[in-house]
Amino acid sequence: MNKIWTIRELxxxxxxxxxxxxxxxxxxxxxxxxxxxxxIIGYLSDNTDKNVYQRNLEDRFTITRSTASKELKLMEQKGxxxxxxxxxxxxLKKIVLTEKAWELRNxxxxxxxxxxxxxxxxxxxxxxxxxxxxxxxxxxxxxxTKSTLQP
Amino acid sequence: xxxxxxxxxxRTxxxxxxxxxxxxxxxxxxxTITGNNxxxxxYLGDNAEVGKDIYQKDIEDYFNxxxxxVSNVLSLMEQKGxxxxxxxxxxxxLKKIVLTDKAKEIKGxxxxxxxxxxxxxxxxxxxxxxxxxxxxxxxxxxxxxxN
Numbered sequence: 001m002n003k004i005w006t007i008r009e010l011x012x013x014x015x016x017x018x019x020x021x022x023x024x025x026x027x028x029x030x031x032x033x034x035x036x037x038x039x040i041i042g043y044l045s046d047n048t049d050k051n052v053y054q055r056n057l058e059d060r061f062t063i064t065r066s067t068a069s070k071e072l073k074l075m076e077q078k079g080x081x082x083x084x085x086x087x088x089x090x091x092l093k094k095i096v097l098t099e100k101a102w103e104l105r106n107x108x109x110x111x112x113x114x115x116x117x118x119x120x121x122x123x124x125x126x127x128x129x130x131x132x133x134x135x136x137x138x139x140x141x142x143x144x145t146k147s148t149l150q151p
Numbered sequence: 152x153x154x155x156x157x158x159x160x161x162r163t164x165x166x167x168x169x170x171x172x173x174x175x176x177x178x179x180x181x182x183t184i185t186g187n188n189x190x191x192x193x194y195l196g197d198n199a200e201v202g203k204d205i206y207q208k209d210i211e212d213y214f215n216x217x218x219x220x221v222s223n224v225l226s227l228m229e230q231k232g233x234x235x236x237x238x239x240x241x242x243x244x245l246k247k248i249v250l251t252d253k254a255k256e257i258k259g260x261x262x263x264x265x266x267x268x269x270x271x272x273x274x275x276x277x278x279x280x281x282x283x284x285x286x287x288x289x290x291x292x293x294x295x296x297x298n
Contacts, residue, residue, distance in 0.1 A: 013161060
């Protein structure tokens with residue numbers, strides 16, 4: 001067996017997933033909604049039981065602060081989210097979904113579930129758990145060394 | 152634990168990988184190289200080492216990028232003096248893609264970064280686990296391609 005280049009394999013798999021989503025997503029047909037918009041709406045709707053702040057999004061999606069900030073501004077312009085001040089601290093704004101975003105959310109849910117089904121077709125629960133644990137380990141590996149690379 | 156969402160997990164892992172390269176040591180030397188150029192140079196270099204000719208079609212298949220994208224990327228790489236397209240034998244339509252000296256130099260610099268990251272990612276994984284991971288990735292690729 002040839003030497004396995006994990007990075008390249010993951011890169012090409014990700015290309016496939018992104019392209020599949022581009023073609024198949026019905027939510028995306030609505031109002032120039034992007035893939036990242038969709039991921040963020042999904043996260044917000046899964047976490048209605050607690051307040052979500054920009055910081056939570058940065059952590060969840062491993063995006064930088066400036067990316068998150070730009071992304072949220074655009075989503076606000078598109079009428080997908082609102083930022084609301086929280087009583088305890090005026091600087092802290094929680095992010096909430098608009099009605100329009102909730103409608104999108106229902107379409108999206110079907111899109112995402114379908115994609116998950118396609119990707120994981122033929123995988124046993126046990127195998128999915130193993131795959132998930134591998135991905136977590138790789139993320140930890142890379143996060144642990146990042147500090148030594150930064151200038 | 153949240154419900155497992157493999158698609159999302161893979162996406163965030165890929166973000167981390169991309170960012171790792173943004174901070175990597177030789178970023179300045181290879182600045183003219185965009186992300187995709189880097190991948191293609193690496194792929195061409197590895198195959199040149201084992202004496203295998205590579206055509207545009209191979210790049211499309213390997214990276215799962217469309218013909219028009221590959222065509223654009225290769226044209227730009229030719230303009231930047233990174234690759235040449237050489238006709239082979241009787242069939243003038245078939246051109247193999249080879250790296251220029253300039254690209255080979257860049258590849259040397261990138262190789263260190265890539266190998267360090269591979270090493271980092273695989274830290275703590277047994278050979279058996281890596282084989283399983285590879286097999287899972289191939290199965291997911293096949294699943295998507297069939298659709």
